[in-house]
Amino acid sequence: MVTKDFLLTILSEVKDPEVPVLSILDLGILRDVNFEKDEWSIVITPTYSGCPAMHTIEAEIHATLKKYQVDTYSISTVLSPAWTTDWITEEGKQKLEAYGIAPPVDEVDKRVLFSTPTVVPCPLCKSELTKMISQFGSTACKAHYQCLTCKEPFDYFKCLR
Amino acid sequence: MEESTYTFLLRLGDDSLILGQRLSEWCGHGPILEEDIAMTNIALDLIGQATNIYTYAAGLTPDFNDADALAFLRFEHQYLNAILVEQPNGNFADTLVRQFFFDAFRVPLFEHLQDSKDTSLAAIAEKSLKESRYHLKHSSEWVIRLGDGTELSHERAQLAVFDLWRYTQELFHMDTAEQKLLAQDIAPNLENLRGIWLETVETVMEKATLKLPTNQGFFGAGRLGRHSEHMGYILAQMQYMQRAYPGMEW
Numbered sequence: 001m002v003t004k005d006f007l008l009t010i011l012s013e014v015k016d017p018e019v020p021v022l023s024i025l026d027l028g029i030l031r032d033v034n035f036e037k038d039e040w041s042i043v044i045t046p047t048y049s050g051c052p053a054m055h056t057i058e059a060e061i062h063a064t065l066k067k068y069q070v071d072t073y074s075i076s077t078v079l080s081p082a083w084t085t086d087w088i089t090e091e092g093k094q095k096l097e098a099y100g101i102a103p104p105v106d107e108v109d110k111r112v113l114f115s116t117p118t119v120v121p122c123p124l125c126k127s128e129l130t131k132m133i134s135q136f137g138s139t140a141c142k143a144h145y146q147c148l149t150c151k152e153p154f155d156y157f158k159c160l161r
Numbered sequence: 162m163e164e165s166t167y168t169f170l171l172r173l174g175d176d177s178l179i180l181g182q183r184l185s186e187w188c189g190h191g192p193i194l195e196e197d198i199a200m201t202n203i204a205l206d207l208i209g210q211a212t213n214i215y216t217y218a219a220g221l222t223p224d225f226n227d228a229d230a231l232a233f234l235r236f237e238h239q240y241l242n243a244i245l246v247e248q249p250n251g252n253f254a255d256t257l258v259r260q261f262f263f264d265a266f267r268v269p270l271f272e273h274l275q276d277s278k279d280t281s282l283a284a285i286a287e288k289s290l291k292e293s294r295y296h297l298k299h300s301s302e303w304v305i306r307l308g309d310g311t312e313l314s315h316e317r318a319q320l321a322v323f324d325l326w327r328y329t330q331e332l333f334h335m336d337t338a339e340q341k342l343l344a345q346d347i348a349p350n351l352e353n354l355r356g357i358w359l360e361t362v363e364t365v366m367e368k369a370t371l372k373l374p375t376n377q378g379f380f381g382a383g384r385l386g387r388h389s390e391h392m393g394y395i396l397a398q399m400q401y402m403q404r405a406y407p408g409m410e411w
Binding site for chain 1: 195196198199202203205206207208209210212213280283284285287288289291292295298299
């Protein structure tokens with residue numbers, strides 16, 4: 001019998017195509033799994049409005065459920081409450097760092113137009129001497145940084161609130 | 162009421178789509194790799210916002226089935242974006258000044274819309290606001306860097322400000338749809354956003370050592386579907402595939 005726990009377990013096999021160590025549970029993209037009327041309702045939310053990974057993720061959810069022969073379900077997308085990086089679990093943040101992507105750190109409020117860049121420690125050598133190369137990195141959710149100690153460039157999963 | 166909402170959604174969504182399309186023209190042509198990536202990422206955010214807005218709008222009209230139909234199958238006079246966003250990319254300063262004028266308007270607009278009585282619109286605004294704040298940070302920092310940079314970058318940024326200023330007044334125009342939505346607490350009074358916008362613009366101009374023109378600019382009619390000569394070319398490129406091969410998918 002299909003239970004919520006079972007669905008959560010199999011859905012944790014669905015990874016972010018851009019950050020394949022993170023599942024949709026780690027990222028907080030999976031909002032809700034509930035049995036309503038006669039089917040399972042799976043609710044997801046996008047990270048960024050234009051995130052192209054959402055299509056892949058939805059296709060992956062379909063494929064995973066099919067693999068485990070779950071066929072009475074529907075997938076819906078919600079925008080509110082809007083996703084922020086606070087939805088990433090602690091475990092998710094650790095996985096990010098181990099993968100070489102600096103996890104989001106507390107940043108000053110974006111409403112402040114001018115502020116000094118946040119200190120983002122290097123995920124490789126842990127040095128705090130890093131500099132931002134660009135606010136926009138390889139994907140919409142990342143910024144581009146460089147470590148001034150070990151000289152390695154790295155991605156920073158930027159804080160979105 | 163739904164008709165006013167539909168019109169307002171098109172104005173909002175078309176601004177996003179057309180500016181997103183414009184920015185995507187920089188793909189592979191950015192002055193440096195980081196900016197090439199930045200501009201295309203911003204384009205992606207804007208096109209994503211347009212998708213959310215059109216998806217909602219498509220449910221309010223019998224004429225278009227979905228977001229794609231609204232994006233690709235309308236004629237020029239049916240697009241209600243402001244004339245500012247269809248202006249050519251020009252040089253890097255032209256693009257960034259255009260972006261800055263737009264972002265400085267979008268942030269307070271979404272801040273107000275997230276409290277809209279229309280919960281679907283509020284959800285879209287709440288989501289989009291977080292992205293627009295990043296865009297504003299990016300564009301304002303560049304306007305300062307260019308204005309307060311070399312003699313050449315200053316000159317180009319100043320010319321861009323003089324050139325694009327005239328198109329900004331349209332952003333704050335309250336048409337019938339906006340007035341109806343204001344009365345129902347669905348949309349804010351755009352006239353009131355002008356002051357907030359101007360405060361941001363003046364702060365950045367001062368840091369950038371740039372001057373604002375003293376004239377008022379003119380009233381553009383893009384919101385009514387009357388566009389500049391550039392619009393047709395944008396649509397010709399953007400719609401080509403769907404017009405030539407209706408319903409095609411990648």
